[in-house]
Amino acid sequence: MNAMITTLLFALLLAWPDYARATVYVSSDVPKPIPDVAATDSTLSVPDLVFPGDVNVTINLTHTFVADLHISLISPSSISVDLVRNRGGAGDNFTNTTFDDSAATSIATAGAPFTGTFRPEEPLSGFNGAIAQGVWTLHVADEAAIDVGTLLGWSLDITPGAAVPEPSILALCIGGLIAVTIGALKRS
Numbered sequence: 001m002n003a004m005i006t007t008l009l010f011a012l013l014l015a016w017p018d019y020a021r022a023t024v025y026v027s028s029d030v031p032k033p034i035p036d037v038a039a040t041d042s043t044l045s046v047p048d049l050v051f052p053g054d055v056n057v058t059i060n061l062t063h064t065f066v067a068d069l070h071i072s073l074i075s076p077s078s079i080s081v082d083l084v085r086n087r088g089g090a091g092d093n094f095t096n097t098t099f100d101d102s103a104a105t106s107i108a109t110a111g112a113p114f115t116g117t118f119r120p121e122e123p124l125s126g127f128n129g130a131i132a133q134g135v136w137t138l139h140v141a142d143e144a145a146i147d148v149g150t151l152l153g154w155s156l157d158i159t160p161g162a163a164v165p166e167p168s169i170l171a172l173c174i175g176g177l178i179a180v181t182i183g184a185l186k187r188s
């Protein structure tokens with residue numbers, strides 16, 4: 001009987017969907033040119049049914065005057081969060097730049113190539129709780145003439161929030177546990 005309870009508990013754990021486990025999704029439609037005074041969109045598909053508790057985003061791009069750039073991240077439900085608005089002056093590039101609400105430094109006070117982890121212009125917590133499954137867009141707007149660049153790649157790091165297991169599996173597991181427990185009690 002103990003073996004059955006153990007098996008059911010194990011099944012329940014397996015049914016629990018990725019609670020607090022971060023998954024990284026990587027862009028595949030890159031590299032993309034960042035032309036002068038134009039917008040560049042790169043999209044990335046999240047296949048998982050997940051409701052974020054935390055979203056971080058990492059970008060890599062070359063550009064010869066980063067203050068031209070206004071970069072935002074747009075979720076499948078059209079929530080838009082500004083990552084950086086025209087920072088870094090005449091500096092070059094974003095190199096392994098991670099935007100994370102819990103970073104110590106704001107992107108607003110950092111300098112190109114912005115290597116490291118920074119708080120974005122607007123909190124990424126704006127994405128929390130809304131469905132993350134679907135197409136995400138990194139929107140890179142070059143807003144001043146002369147300098148151009150290339151979007152090399154970007155990735156999303158999504159940690160699920162308070163997830164709930166599949167109701168049918170959960171009901172099955174709990175029902176099974178109750179049945180087994182009642183059976184054990186009757187025999188004792």
Ligand SMILES: [Ca+2]
Pocket residue numbers: 054055056100101102
């Ligand atoms: Ca974060």
Ligand SMILES: [Ca+2]
Pocket residue numbers: 035036037068142143144145146147148
């Ligand atoms: Ca430009």
